[in-house]
Amino acid sequence: MSEALEGLNEEQKKAVTTTEGYVRVVAGAGSGKTKALTHRYVYLVNDVGIATTNILCVTFTNKAANEMKKRIRNMIGDQDTGMVCTFHGFCVLLLREDIHTMNYPDNFLVMDEEDTKAVLRNVYEQAHLDSREITYSMAEEMIALRKSRMEHIEYVLRMNTGELKTKFLTAVNKEDALFFGYLYEQKKAFALDYEDLITFAFYILDNFRDKKEKWQKRLQYVMVDEFQDVSATQYEMAELLSAYHGNLFIVGDPDQTIYTWRGANIEYIMNFKVAHPDCTDIIMDQNYRSPENILNASNSLISKNKNRVEKNLRPTKGAEVPVLYNHAKTTDKEAQWILSQIGKIVEAGHKYNDCTILYRAHHVSRSIEEALLKAQIPYVIYSGVSFYNRREVKDAICYLRMLIFEDDMSFKRIINVPRRNFGKKRMEFLEMYAEAHGMKLYEALQDNLDNPLIASSKAKEFVELIDGYKQSFQVFKLTDLLQGLMNDSGYEAMLRTSGDDSRLENLAELKQSVFNYENEAGEETSLADYLQRISLLTNLDKEEKKDAVKLMTIHTAKGLEFPYVFVCGMNEGIFPSKHADSEEAMEEERRLAYVAYTRAENALFLSDAEGVNLDGSYRYPSRFIFNTDKTYLEYTVELEQRFVESAQSFIKKNEEQISGAMPDRFDAGTKVKHNLFGVGEILEVNESDGYYVVQFEGVRTARNISFKIEMERV
Numbered sequence: 001m002s003e004a005l006e007g008l009n010e011e012q013k014k015a016v017t018t019t020e021g022y023v024r025v026v027a028g029a030g031s032g033k034t035k036a037l038t039h040r041y042v043y044l045v046n047d048v049g050i051a052t053t054n055i056l057c058v059t060f061t062n063k064a065a066n067e068m069k070k071r072i073r074n075m076i077g078d079q080d081t082g083m084v085c086t087f088h089g090f091c092v093l094l095l096r097e098d099i100h101t102m103n104y105p106d107n108f109l110v111m112d113e114e115d116t117k118a119v120l121r122n123v124y125e126q127a128h129l130d131s132r133e134i135t136y137s138m139a140e141e142m143i144a145l146r147k148s149r150m151e152h153i154e155y156v157l158r159m160n161t162g163e164l165k166t167k168f169l170t171a172v173n174k175e176d177a178l179f180f181g182y183l184y185e186q187k188k189a190f191a192l193d194y195e196d197l198i199t200f201a202f203y204i205l206d207n208f209r210d211k212k213e214k215w216q217k218r219l220q221y222v223m224v225d226e227f228q229d230v231s232a233t234q235y236e237m238a239e240l241l242s243a244y245h246g247n248l249f250i251v252g253d254p255d256q257t258i259y260t261w262r263g264a265n266i267e268y269i270m271n272f273k274v275a276h277p278d279c280t281d282i283i284m285d286q287n288y289r290s291p292e293n294i295l296n297a298s299n300s301l302i303s304k305n306k307n308r309v310e311k312n313l314r315p316t317k318g319a320e321v322p323v324l325y326n327h328a329k330t331t332d333k334e335a336q337w338i339l340s341q342i343g344k345i346v347e348a349g350h351k352y353n354d355c356t357i358l359y360r361a362h363h364v365s366r367s368i369e370e371a372l373l374k375a376q377i378p379y380v381i382y383s384g385v386s387f388y389n390r391r392e393v394k395d396a397i398c399y400l401r402m403l404i405f406e407d408d409m410s411f412k413r414i415i416n417v418p419r420r421n422f423g424k425k426r427m428e429f430l431e432m433y434a435e436a437h438g439m440k441l442y443e444a445l446q447d448n449l450d451n452p453l454i455a456s457s458k459a460k461e462f463v464e465l466i467d468g469y470k471q472s473f474q475v476f477k478l479t480d481l482l483q484g485l486m487n488d489s490g491y492e493a494m495l496r497t498s499g500d501d502s503r504l505e506n507l508a509e510l511k512q513s514v515f516n517y518e519n520e521a522g523e524e525t526s527l528a529d530y531l532q533r534i535s536l537l538t539n540l541d542k543e544e545k546k547d548a549v550k551l552m553t554i555h556t557a558k559g560l561e562f563p564y565v566f567v568c569g570m571n572e573g574i575f576p577s578k579h580a581d582s583e584e585a586m587e588e589e590r591r592l593a594y595v596a597y598t599r600a601e602n603a604l605f606l607s608d609a610e611g612v613n614l615d616g617s618y619r620y621p622s623r624f625i626f627n628t629d630k631t632y633l634e635y636t637v638e639l640e641q642r643f644v645e646s647a648q649s650f651i652k653k654n655e656e657q658i659s660g661a662m663p664d665r666f667d668a669g670t671k672v673k674h675n676l677f678g679v680g681e682i683l684e685v686n687e688s689d690g691y692y693v694v695q696f697e698g699v700r701t702a703r704n705i706s707f708k709i710e711m712e713r714v
Contacts, residue, residue, distance in 0.1 A: 003075065004043035008036070011284045015251075016040045019048060019221070022279035024272045025251045028313045029298070029598035030289025030561070033251050034064065037225055038071045040249070041084070044221055045076055052082030056219045056241065058090060060226035061559060062536060065089065083219075087234050088194055088536050091201035095192075098204050098211050102157060107528050109191040109405045110535035114389040116140060116193055118409045123181035129174060139178050147195040148233065148263060152183055153203050161187050162438070188440070189407040194536075202233050205240055216244035226559070227252035227272075231263035239275075248276075254309050255302050258555060258592045260584075266307065285311045287598075289561055292319040294604045297632040298597040304627045305587045313598075321603040322634040327610075327621060334609040335371035337636075338566050341605055342377070342549060345564055352378060356550040356562035358596050360577060364569035365551050378548035382556050388534055392495060392503045393510050397534065399485045402466050403473050404528055406442040408434075415445075418494040420458035429453055442466070465489055478514045478530055554596045565600035567593070570608040570622040572650065582658055593624040606633070617709050618675045620647035646675075650710045657708065665707070666692065671714040677703065679714055 005013055015025050015036045027033035041057055044050040059065045069081045083090060096106050111119070120136050123129070146152065155164060164184040171177035186192070192200060205212045222242040224230065227250040230238065242248035250272060257266040273279055287295055292315040299312045324341070328334035342355050359365055365381070372379045388394065395417055398410035416422040429451075434444035446463055448454045465488055473481055486492040486507070495504050517533070518525050550562070569575055576589035597604060611619040621639070626648065666672060670682045672694065680696030680703075691704045692711075705711065 002043065002047050004039045004047060008039060009286055011282055011286065012036045012039070014280075015249075015282050015284065016043050018249075018280050018282070019044060020247060022246070022272075022276035023249045023282065024227075024269070024279050025249070025282045025284060026269075026309045026311060027251050027253055027284040028287060028311055029253065029256065029595070030287040030313070031284040032286075032288055033225070033284065034068060034071075036284065037223060037251060038068050038075070040223065041068070041072055042075045050220060052078075052080050054218060054220040055082050055223070056090060056221070057082075057084045057223040058087050058225060058238070059084070060086065060229060062086060062089070064225065064559060086536065087230075087237070088197045089533075091197040092532050092536070094201045094204070094215065095197065098208070099200065101204055101208050101211065102200060104190050104200075107404055109189055109401070109407055110197070110532050111186075111191050111193045111409075112389065112535045114394055115191070115409050118413070119182060119185045119191075120178075122185055123168075123178060127168070127171075127174075127177045127181055129177065134174060134178070139182075142175055143179055143182055144195050146179055147199055148231070150199055150203065152179075152196075153199065155180070155183055156187060159187075185408075189405065189409065191407065191409075198231070198233050198237070202237050202240075205237065212240065213244070215241060220245045221247045221249070223249040223251070225251050228254050228257040228266060228269045229259045229264045230268055232265065233263075235265070235268045254307070255305070255311075255591055256558070256595050258558060258588060258595055260588055270307070270309070283309070283311055285314055286316060287313040288316050289601055290598060290604075291315060291317040291321070291602070293322050293632065294597060294600050297323045297604070297628050298594055300629040300632055301590065301597065301624060301627050302594040305590055307584075307587055323604045323606065323628075323632060324636060325606045325625060325633045326636040327608055327639060329610050331367040331609040331611065332371070334568060334607050335367045337607060338368065338568060338605070339371050339375055339377065341566070342564075345603075350563065351547050352549045353547045354563040355566070356552070356557070356564065356599070357566045357568060358552060358554050358557055358599070359567070359569050360554060360575035360592070361569075362553065364574060368551065368568060372549065378546060379551055380546070380548045382550060382552035390506050392507050395491065396482065396486060396507060396510055397531070399489060399491070400482065400527060401531060402442070403470050404531065406440050406466075408441045411441045411445075414489075415459070415462060418490045420462055422457045422459055422462075426453060426457060426459075462489075473527060478518055478525060478527060479511060481527070482511060482514055554592050557599050558595055561599055561601050563600075563602045564605070565596070565603070566605045566607065567596045568607045570606055570625055572620045572622055572647070572654070573617060574619075575622050575624070580658070586655075586658060590624060590627065593622075612676060618646075618650075620650050623651045626651070646710075653710055654708070666711070666713065672711040673714050674705065674709070674711050 004016060008016060012032060012035065015023070016039045025033070025036065027036070037057065041055060044055055045052060057068065059068060065085050069084050072081045072084065083093065085093070092110065095108065099106060099108060117136060120139055124131055155167070159167070161184060164180060164187055168177060168180040168184045171180055186196075205215065219241050222238060224238050229252070238248060238250075250269065252269045254266055254269055257264055260266070273281060290298070295313045295315045302308070326334070326337045328337055338357065342352070345355060346352060357365070357368055369379070388397065395414055398414045401407060401410040402414070412427070430441050430444045430448070433448060434441050437444065445454065445459055449460050449463060465485075469481070469485060476484065492507065495507060513534075514530065517530055554567075575593065576586060580586045580589045606625065608621045608625070609619065625633070665685060666682055668682050668685055671679065672682060673679050674694070674696065677694075677696040677699055680694040680699070682692045682694050683702055684693035686693065686704070690707045692707070693702050694705050695702045
């Protein structure tokens with residue numbers, strides 16, 4: 001038997017050996033899809049004889065791509081794994097070859113999240129915009145949306161920086177000012193953000209026939225993982241790249257589509273057979289991750305969704321620990337219950353690191369964090385600042401970037417770190433000079449080293465450092481280059497005198513990552529390659545070494561697995577989110593709960609707590625608890641029947657609301673009962689804003705109560 005077929009079940013074997021044509025694999029959670037993808041790649045290389053340069057395998061995360069590369073290397077005995085990467089990683093490869101068609105250099109700068117914020121800060125300042133009126137996140141969403149429609153391409157192609165700046169400064173509304181200001185700052189540095197990587201690559205394929213044919217002929221086999229999460233542009237790119245040879249292999253699970261807010265569309269995987277009627281359809285539903293109890297609960301939950309490919313995960317592990325559901329009176333008591341369960345797990349010989357707490361939104365973690373701190377239990381939150389965006393790591397990277405890009409973002413960040421007596425006044429002078437002469441800030445500094453304003457600073461030392469390394473950096477190993485820059489700039493000495501050991505540890509971790517990259521890349525090592533690679537990394541690509549409980553959102557946990565999983569905050573209005581105001585949105589919330597359930601390898605714990613939300617609504621248990629057949633959950637406390645009836649009444653009313661089957665409105669003069677305020681009389685019905693004006697007994701003034709809040713007629 002071929003090595004590529006060893007250890008595979010029948011569905012996996014079919015996925016591996018069906019090499020030709022269009023293939024859709026619906027792979028349930030924990031069904032070994034990474035194994036199937038890896039073995040298919042090896043089968044194509046070792047058994048069919050396809051060169052690695054003719055295979056594209058696109059995965060959703062860098063972590064998944066690296067794991068696949070490692071497995072492939074072990075099986076084919078070769079360091080060359082061709083193009084196993086994320087969509088963004090592939091686009092970087094394509095753009096390196098062909099971005100000249102858009103009049104950009106091949107050593108374009110890939111912006112990370114911190115760069116995006118730095119550019120926005122500059123645009124806000126120049127346009128005199130208030131970030132309280134339009135937040136950075138709102139600006140990022142607006143820019144990403146306009147780019148997804150390819151609005152930016154014509155401006156980037158047809159306008160120089162001067163014309164873009166004029167369009168920015170003469171914009172008639174704030175959105176246009178932000179959009180064109182952002183494009184102007186990007187074009188100055190030949191910088192691309194994540195959205196640009198996809199749209200630039202697709203534009204080239206769609207508009208330059210010779211480039212399209214080159215890539216189509218080169219890529220004889222295209223494989224796309226996590227197909228349920230592809231955006232419209234990614235879908236079109238996959239179809240376009242595979243059109244010449246007609247070999248497109250997609251893997252995904254409609255039940256795990258949780259990124260529609262980021263452009264994913266479940267219909268691409270659902271309707272793949274409509275687009276390709278002759279496609280081979282394979283369902284992988286044998287689960288190797290979770291015991292039977294967890295799978296029974298997961299199957300029961302997701303079966304309530306209508307828009308899905310019918311399947312039931314089949315266990316390979318027997319029923320072990322039951323799925324526990326705990327209903328607490330307060331969030332503090334919910335946190336205490338979770339900690340007590342973690343205590344039992346650790347007492348049984350497991351580590352804190354084996355325990356992961358998942359939640360729908362970050363704010364839910366507050367009471368959990370407080371309890372962990374009080375109990376002195378170590379924990380790590382997987383969110384917030386990515387390792388590569390931590391201050392000292394980003395500073396070091398900007399020193400490296402200056403050697404290739406001399407970009408304004410890097411320059412402004414490090415010119416005065418360590419201190420070189422280069423403050424706001426000198427920076428304003430440089431910005432005016434650079435603007436007047438159409439040059440970068442670093443070039444403006446080089447022109448003005450003898451200017452009395454500049455000469456009295458230590459700017460000359462900075463220029464000598466950068467210019468000196470620019471002339472010789474190509475002969476250095478990357479590890480030596482980084483160490484040299486950190487020493488000669490005085491940056492590492494500055495950290496040592498600061499006394500902040502954690503910052504020194506992060507710098508040491510960066511040096512280790514450079515060392516690892518050099519070992520992996522071998523002769524292909526280059527500073528430009530390294531900088532472009534790390535710009536695509538996220539917080540989850542850095543391994544945490546300490547033994548600590550993990551806390552993260554369910555979205556962050558996608559694609560991962562953990563021995564012991566706690567899903568907290570399972571309340572109506574929290575999970576599902578109160579913003580789920582359509583049947584489609586509610587199905588996505590249920591898919592998100594399904595993703596949370598199926599992360600667990602050994603045991604699953606669900607919890608919620610009573611209380612009152614800010615809008616006055618009562619915190620009922622999530623409908624997902626009731627959606628899961630009670631046979632498959634072990635309730636730690638039995639819910640009172642009256643409480644269950646109230647919760648189900650609330651849920652039913654909400655379901656009628658989002659389905660459009662709204663119950664009749666109460667009229668003015670109707671006596672009603674509210675869960676918190678008690679009995680009152682409706683004085684007025686405000687249809688346009690969706691609320692009743694109610695005067696409650698014993699309450700001095702009337703209250704505006706949303707139509708969404710359940711009240712009983714008295």
